[in-house]
Amino acid sequence: MGFKLVLNVLYTMGVALCFIVAYKMFVTHQYLIMACAMIVGTVVIFLKLRLLKEVKEAQQPAQKENKSKGAK
Structure with missing residues (x-):
């Protein structure tokens, strides 16, 4: 999940850079x-x-599993 967070930040920076250029x-x-x-x-x-x-x-x-565990 950490890789996806870093990738999201890089994508955001890429979008900003492209539109500045x-x-x-x-x-x-x-x-x-x-x-x-x-x-x-x-x-x-x-x-x-x-x-x-x-x-x-x-x-x-993961959210569905947490809800079902709380109901039992």
Whole structure:
């Protein structure tokens, strides 16, 4: 689980970096690099969402087990 936390932080930093680069390239009128940075940022967002979904699904069975133990 620690690896997934680190991966989530790296994805967040990657998204921020991509959109900062995209903004700087927009200001300097280098639209090709801006478009590439936005595409990479979008892919990183997609990967981040998949990771969050995976973590959420991994936690749900554990929560169900805890509820059933408390009822007995």
